[in-house]
Amino acid sequence: MKANNISKILFFGLSFLLAEQPTKAQPILDGRVTVSNLAVSRADEKLFVAMDIDVSALDLKTNLEMLLTPTLTQGDAIVTLPPVLIAGRNRYYHHLRNGLTPDDATLYREGCIGVIEYRAVIPYETWMNTATLSARSQVRGCCGAPLSDADERLTALGFEPEKRYFVPVPVYVRPEAEAKILTVEGSANIDFPVNRTEIYDTYRNNPVELRKILATIDAVKADADTKIIGVTIKGYASPEGTYANNERLAKGRTQTLREYVQRQYDFPESLLTTDYEPEDWAGLERFVETSGLADRTAILAVIRSDLAPDAKEWRIKKNYPEAYAYLLANVYPGLRHSDYAVKYEVRAYTDVAEIRRLLKTQPQKLSLQEMYMAAQEMEPGSDEYAETFEIAVRMFPDDPTANLNAATTAMMRGDLKRAERYLSKAGDRAEALYARGVLAALSERYDAAAAIFEEARGRGIAEAEEALRQVGELANEPK
Template sequence: MRKTIIIFVILITSTVTYGQTLLNGQVEVAKKEIVKEGDLVAVDLLLDLSKLEIKSNQLYELTPSFVSDSNKEELPKIQIVGRNKELFLKRNEKNPYGYRIRRKNRKSQEYHYQVVVPHQEWMNRSTFVMDEDQCGCNSVVLASAQNSITSVDLIQEFIPSLVFIKPEAEVKNRNEIGKAYLDFQVGKTHILETFRNNPTELAKVNQLFDEINKDENLTIKGIAIHGYASPEGSYSLNSKLASERAQAFKQYLTSKHHFKGYEIQVDSTPEDWEGLRKYVVNSTINDKEAILSIIDNAMDPDPKEWKLKATYPEQYRELLQNCYPALRRSEYIIDYTVRAFSVEEAKVLLKTKPQLLSLEEMYLIAQTYEVGSDEFQEVFDIAVRMYPKDPIANLNAANISLSKKNLEDAQRYLDRVEGDRAEKIHAQGVLEAMKGNLQEAKKLFEKAEQLGISEARENLEKIK
């Protein structure tokens, strides 16, 4: 289920600045305003000529322009003329020039320049400049200069409609995965609780099982134990040790905790060659590639272990000391379900145990807060941290980032969503519009609309 939420994301409405000078400080641009209005750009300049002294036959031409790295759009020139120059021009032109002012020296004087030009997308991020030409007789250019008037940002106010997705309700199946590195007497399978490091390992195991067993919100559905032995010694003995030590771990757990309604499944791997390989790959051990070649060989385990020990005795002793102890372990998985929570219960858990909440429960929490508020945004931030691979969590988090104008994070969340999902295309369109790439945004909104996102049409209207 989708929900449209409009969050006010104000980018730029127009470019308005004050107090720029031209012609060596003699002319002040008292005000300049550049506004995009639909498919047009309106330029409004107010020039204060009060300080300008001009000779009777003199002419200044000011040429306003939009410029970018590879584009330039000149606007109609502004002519400032002396008395005789004005008379000369009038006698020799068929049509009076519309952007000319005759300067009256030593008098306060302003000129209001207004022009409208077609909008071009490159103007959205451009510079507004003023070219200056001082002309003498026969309009010969005596001096030229250029002034950068202002940086232009013509991206209009954009208030996107953001599409948040309500996740489906789910049965909350969870699991906890742990490893117990228990010490056994040589060749034995009985667990001695006080032997070597066993008190520490067993305390960690018991704490986890107690927490799950005593939590009334959780219901254990199954436990699986998998025992591993290292490749040291014969395969037959290791097979026996891995299996019987895993069974001993099961018996220990059933003696300490109350389990009912399900069986504890037990399995074993006689020799953990895969774990040995992973250790070697990540190590700096000498002759690494040759040792890996032996490990990957398809020969039986006992000849393989003998060849490794005989060919590389020094490295084998290193593995015995640093790697093999960690290969001897019992891994366990506790599968459980979490009950459904009311919104008020979920609000408490969001601060203490958010892992117990579903995405739907988090979404319902968000609906109790004002749209765009810190609390509203925090819920979706927590949701994506708890479910970093979930497409809905990432799409909603992308919309939150867009509402905060954090375009980099928004793109990062969108990149996690695979495929051409309609909501992703729409959110990407919002992002492109906020970056000023309006043509790309238009394409994405059109595609999203075709895929059933009605909000895309609203956003298309807003970027026209």
């Protein structure tokens, strides 16, 4: 872990390239030897050659032998693969008695072997991508003197040059620990007698509406992990009637509702706060704006004008009587409402197992720092690891750290579009700059990535040094 609370993990390795050039059976040495099941493949830095060599028709005399040497050539470059030696009876025992074979060849006795399963592994070099594989055969006499030589083409290799990729070190930012203050909100339409401020808890729909407020408070109180630190009530009246009277009603009804809640819970006086809005013109505007009223545009102009509230209401009532009657009967009752908010603090969690459980059930109770702590106990790159950072950014959609870490995880999984979206909200800290360089490099915009990494290095991101080296090499590779 670095001093600035940055953690690192390596990206998963890239899969190796595999290619093959299978060929049909082909005769060599005037048809006395047949090569079949030929395949050449490349993985990492090795080249694999496999073939079946049928020597059953070779028919060598007892003092003769045949040396078969596969070779790879490309221009002046040549590599000799391990040879095989098929010997007649006398030559075979000669080699056994002397304990050696020419050219370190694998020795076989003619007539006792039908098909040789040839396998060879050699170091891979780039020029081999388009090399030619041949079989050089030499028949030798009793003293090892060559009697005949042949060099016959088996196949031409056709490997594509191996594409190299940018492999960055992802940088995560550890979120700062902070208090978890949450708020749950709601709205209730309490019915009051006309022009009065008293609450009757059995009046009209009041049992249901009052229960909404109490149920919200109860849900928070019942959770052992939470502590209520504030309850706010704001009352609204509708524009009907005079502004002065509506102010009296909004203020008085809000105070009455506060006293009702206080009686239910005996909260400290400082815990309950109130506010009021004499007339809910904003709520009326929202309704009219999305309505199908015939005079919608004209009514909106009145609502948005600089007229005094009483003058606005009078003008709508006088100039648009049908619309006003509709609003009075269907919209104004909903504008007489009480909005409430319960603010509470959630305790800190240190048990990773508990945090992982809450990630699945109640992620809203976790801080970014707690989610990050749980992720450190997960397998980097796993589905659970990625989902943890996705949950974090869903819970804190505008937090730069949450967006930066989610972007880094998305790039690990190859989702560059998602990463780009998160990076747009990741802020301008040095780690975010580095992440934007990673996105550019993974998108193969190497010149742009180099410029970004250069700046990130200057701002103290050590990982930018290796990133610069890689993009410099990739930018100079042939297209």
